[in-house]
Amino acid sequence: MLSAFAVLLGFQLIGEVIARAFHLGIPGPVIGLCLLAIACMINEPLRAFTERAARPLIGTLSLLFLPAAVGVVQFLPVLQKQGWAIGLSILLSTVLALAVTALVFRFVVHHLKLEDRE
Amino acid sequence: MPDVKMPDVTQLWVYLSATPLLWLFATLAAFALADRLSASFKRHPAANPVLVATIILALLLEVTRTPYTTYFAGAQFVHFMLGPATVALAVPLAKEWRRVKRLAIPITVALLAGSLTAILSAIGIAALLGAPHTVLASLAPKSVTTPIAMGISSIIGGLPSLTATFVVITGILTAIIAGPVFKLIRMKDHAASGFATGLTGHGIGTARAFQDGHIAGTFSGLALALNGVLTSILAPLVMKLWP
Numbered sequence: 293m294l295s296a297f298a299v300l301l302g303f304q305l306i307g308e309v310i311a312r313a314f315h316l317g318i319p320g321p322v323i324g325l326c327l328l329a330i331a332c333m334i335n336e337p338l339r340a341f342t343e344r345a346a347r348p349l350i351g352t353l354s355l356l357f358l359p360a361a362v363g364v365v366q367f368l369p370v371l372q373k374q375g376w377a378i379g380l381s382i383l384l385s386t387v388l389a390l391a392v393t394a395l396v397f398r399f400v401v402h403h404l405k406l407e408d409r410e
Numbered sequence: 411m412p413d414v415k416m417p418d419v420t421q422l423w424v425y426l427s428a429t430p431l432l433w434l435f436a437t438l439a440a441f442a443l444a445d446r447l448s449a450s451f452k453r454h455p456a457a458n459p460v461l462v463a464t465i466i467l468a469l470l471l472e473v474t475r476t477p478y479t480t481y482f483a484g485a486q487f488v489h490f491m492l493g494p495a496t497v498a499l500a501v502p503l504a505k506e507w508r509r510v511k512r513l514a515i516p517i518t519v520a521l522l523a524g525s526l527t528a529i530l531s532a533i534g535i536a537a538l539l540g541a542p543h544t545v546l547a548s549l550a551p552k553s554v555t556t557p558i559a560m561g562i563s564s565i566i567g568g569l570p571s572l573t574a575t576f577v578v579i580t581g582i583l584t585a586i587i588a589g590p591v592f593k594l595i596r597m598k599d600h601a602a603s604g605f606a607t608g609l610t611g612h613g614i615g616t617a618r619a620f621q622d623g624h625i626a627g628t629f630s631g632l633a634l635a636l637n638g639v640l641t642s643i644l645a646p647l648v649m650k651l652w653p
Contacts, residue, residue, distance in 0.1 A: 318558060322496060325496055349498045358467070360556060363574060365472075365478060378576070391606075396524065404515060
């Protein structure tokens with residue numbers, strides 16, 4: 293489990309190095325995600341090995357956002373001032389983005405007859 | 411009576427509030443409490459554990475007059491784990507790669523449509539309601555995972571820390587309303603609903619999507635990564651063309 297965790301940190305580190313070296317504007321962990329996905333596809337045992345650390349981490353994903361979420365308290369004054377515009381914009385945009393993405397996905401799957409047979 | 415001196419509560423507080431231990435504990439305890447609450451409400455969307463725990467901690471900070479920076483000194487250990495957890499999303503992705511590859515075309519089309527919808531609808535509605543340009547620029551990348559969103563925001567003239575707030579609000583909101591929205595549009599395809607949840611609600615949405623199973627979670631993680639990259643291209647373009 294600990295060595296599997298080290299693999300995750302290692303890929304994050306490689307991601308950070310690449311992001312800084314090439315000024316990509318994409319965070320290190322996202323680059324690490326892509327690289328690890330490729331590595332896991334090439335090397336099946338690596339995936340099974342990394343899964344031991346990946347599974348519990350993904351299981352606690354909600355908790356990990358808590359410190360950032362609490363940061364909202366710093367912006368309560370701004371949110372109050374522009375409250376209506378911001379609140380309505382985020383609410384409607386979230387509903388629209390969810391519905392449009394899922395419906396377009398579904399429409400294309402249906403249109404191209406890519407239905408899941410599993 | 412033996413001469414026992416009462417411990418000085420103020421001094422104890424001064425000591426505890428300066429160590430990371432207290433707020434690290436508070437973060438975990440608040441989440442554990444919120445999670446049990448959510449379970450006792452049969453995981454009703456409104457009893458979202460991130461939302462409930464955020465409210466508990468915000469009230470706690472308010473009551474104890476603790477500044478966010480002091481809180482974060484403890485909570486940063488939890489925050490740090492977001493990095494490896496993001497990398498970890500590669501594992502389910504590699505596992506489901508054959509399905510992902512087969513669905514490459516719907517993924518691409520839905521990504522473009524969803525990304526544009528998320529950006530344009532947010533700034534369009536806020537502009538109609540009279541929000542200033544800084545707020546619009548801060549809103550544009552609201553569906554993207556925090557570090558990417560903050561970078562985009564600073565490039566297009568927004569306030570990165572305000573964007574971080576919008577990102578969190580969008581994520582929590584996505585976790586709460588994704589279920590009802592999918593019910594409304596009768597969406598039963600877990601690949602499609604998961605992809606939409608991750609595209610709209612980044613990591614917080616992805617945490618929610620994994621509750622619906624492996625497929626929804628995997629496609630959500632994929633959408634989170636793809637939308638992060640696409641929005642960093644689209645948002646500056648949209649803001650440049652914005653009147």
